[in-house]
Amino acid sequence: MPSNRPLHPLPPRLTQGLRRPRHVWMSPRNWRRRLLFWSGAGVVGLVAVLFARAADYAQQLFRLAEAASPWLPFLLTPLGLAVSALVALRVVPGSQGSGIPQAIAARHVQDPAAKRRLLSPRIAVGKILLTLVGLACGASIGREGPTVQVGASIMLMAGSLAGLGREPGLILAGGAAGVAAAFNTPLAGIVFAIEEMARSFERRTSGLVLVAVVAAGLVAVALLGNYAYFGHTAASASWQDWKAVLATGLIGGLAGGGFSSLLLWLSRWIRCGLGGRIGRHPVFVALGCGLALAVIGTVTGGLTFGTGYEQARAVLDGVETLPWYYAPAKLLATALSGICGIPGGIFSPSLSVGAGIGSIIGGLLPGTSLEAVVLLSMVSYFAGVVQAPLTAVVIVTEMSASPDMLLPLMLSAALATTLSRLVCPHSIYHTMADAFLAVLRTDEAGKPAPPKAAAIPSP
DSSP: OOOSSOSSOOOHHHHHHHHHHHHHHHOHHHHHHHHHHHHHHHHHHHHHHHHHHHHHHHHHHHHHHHHHOTTTHHHHHHHHHHHHHHHHHHTSTTOOBOSHHHHHHHTTOOOHHHHHTTSOHHHHHHHHHHHHHHHHTTOOOBSHHHHHHHHHHHHHHHHHHHTOOOHHHHHHHHHHHHHHHHHTOHHHHHHHIIIIIISSOOHHHHHHHHHHHHHHHHHHHHHHOSOOTTOOOOOOOOGGGHHHHHHHHHHHHHHHHHHHHHHHHHHHHHHHGGGGTTTTOHHHHHHHHHHHHHHHHHHTTTTTSSOSHHHHHHHHTTSOOOOTTHHHHHHHHHHHHHHTTOBOBSHHHHHHHHHHHHHHHHHHSTTSOHHHHHHHHHHHHHHHHHOOHHHHHHHHHHHHTOGGGHHHHHHHHHHHHHHHHHHOOSOHHHHHHHHHHHHHHHHHTTOOOOOTTTSSOOO
């Protein structure tokens, strides 16, 4: 007689696991956590949009001041950078430089107090305000790197309120959301988190990254529309344009690696040069860098002040070509801005330097689309600086709405990254993150802390 019992009864533990998804989805506690997380990601998008608008106004203020008196930058830029560096050092330490190294370092810090030295609401507010001060004084900095640190701080706070834990994943998600909202490039946000911040694909955090990017992106699109950061270009390149691909990959990679090496060398020299005496006077360093920025900006007719977005956009739109001296002058101005101890990133300035290089190469390759050469140069130089080729390709492709350029851009970025690593073997962001970690571990071990000026590496 057949039995009514199942042939293979499931163990109680397994049947509980099968019922768990319904419990998880219906749990008010879990819904509260989700809402807090989604809200945090939305706040990242909102802050990124407001930050972008404020940065534009800050640059306009400097342009008005420069137009009123061409000699005003010789007073405004050194004093403004000195005040910004002093406030960053004394009031919001940890806000200096790009902000991406801080976010990377925070993912590897276990002590909550040490993590708050790199990511916190206070640092986020100070980062935004001091970056705006730097732009209003003519510094060659960008807002995208700072947005990464701000986004990571917001998501870390949201995760703390929700009791989520998984802090490394929250930092990763916040940084990705910051890039996505800053550039309106959701795919680039994901790729940046995987390739640059995590240097791996983490299964448990991939969902956090995706949701954070989508939520931040929806807020940004709702406020600004579905725009392309650099507009829609008609640039295209075929495999017959191999000369442009090779030239941009070669020159962009060497220049990008050279910039990273220069920035790291100058940072070490300021911290340790002359027996550490230079690093003990950060205000004078900022004054000197500000004066040099004023000289470079005045000599170039004001081209090197600010993010460089207007110059890159003008070249891509075919409105103008940049003079041959723009790229080296902007590179030097960005390096000086990166070592003077003020908050500010290198994303936009690097893309602008790449546009300047492309303007030179395009003039030497008649018959090749100038817009295509500029895009190739932007990708290759940016890939050379950050040594993250996929991030460079996706960012520029999404910003310029030029999917036809994808394969040539990938080839140029791969070549540039390979050459950059020959010039600068270590990634600039991860090298600076290691410097932050070294300072934090020294303090945790109870050893004498380094001088306060040297305790906050730049950029």
